[in-house]
Amino acid sequence: MPGIPVCGKEGAGFLVWGAGRCDAARPTAVTAGGVAAAAAGIMAAAATASPADKERFICIYPAYLNNKKTIAEGRRIPIDKAVENPTSTEIQDVCAAVGFNVLVEKNKMYPREWNRDVQYRGRVRIQLKQDDGNPCLPQFPTRKSVMLYAAETIPKLKTRTQKMGGSEQSLQQGEGGKKGKGKKKK
Numbered sequence: 133m134p135g136i137p138v139c140g141k142e143g144a145g146f147l148v149w150g151a152g153r154c155d156a157a158r159p160t161a162v163t164a165g166g167v168a169a170a171a172a173g174i175m176a177a178a179a180t181a182s183p184a185d186k187e188r189f190i191c192i193y194p195a196y197l198n199n200k201k202t203i204a205e206g207r208r209i210p211i212d213k214a215v216e217n218p219t220s221t222e223i224q225d226v227c228a229a230v231g232f233n234v235l236v237e238k239n240k241m242y243p244r245e246w247n248r249d250v251q252y253r254g255r256v257r258i259q260l261k262q263d264d265g266n267p268c269l270p271q272f273p274t275r276k277s278v279m280l281y282a283a284e285t286i287p288k289l290k291t292r293t294q295k296m297g298g299s300e301q302s303l304q305q306g307e308g309g310k311k312g313k314g315k316k317k318k
Contacts, residue, residue: 183261186235190275192256193242194218197283206244209279215286220254222292226285227278231269233259 181188195206199214207214220236228234240255241248258278259268267273272281286292 182263184263189257190260192223194220195242195245196279209283213283215283218286220256222286223256223282226282227258
């Protein structure tokens with residue numbers, strides 16, 4: 133174990149003290165069986181947790197579907213299928229409409245998100261699998277299929293189409309009133 137000095141032996145394992153120095157006040161016994169038992173305990177806890185538990189729901193952050201983000205910034209779907217600045221409530225609306233069990237956690241933020249604005253906050257938890265391990269909805273077997281569906285459906289929401297329709301009209305009205313100055317002809 134690099135960086136952790138082994139200061140003594142005891143039984144089948146050995147004693148390990150703090151990294152970089154031997155601290156007799158806090159020795160910890162590490163055995164091969166102890167590590168395996170700890171790993172088995174963690175795996176057993178994960179195996180006994182039902183997919184219907186709220187902690188086992190998949191998490192979808194708006195950054196996963198945002199076409200303004202790079203893959204390094206957190207986008208998880210192809211840019212041509214992604215949506216411009218989706219919100220957690222839009223993701224929730226789309227997933228609830230198709231029949232998923234959905235929770236929204238408004239105060240959660242994606243760790244890679246540097247902007248602390250309210251617009252970028254929120255996390256959506258979706259129940260992907262039932263207690264027996266089968267998908268809740270057969271057309272969505274994976275988290276990626278859920279993300280692609282949400283990204284495909286969000287632009288069709290009424291809130292998105294109304295915003296787009298209003299901005300196109302104002303844009304057309306503005307274009308008619310503009311007159312450009314040209315060079316004087318001699």
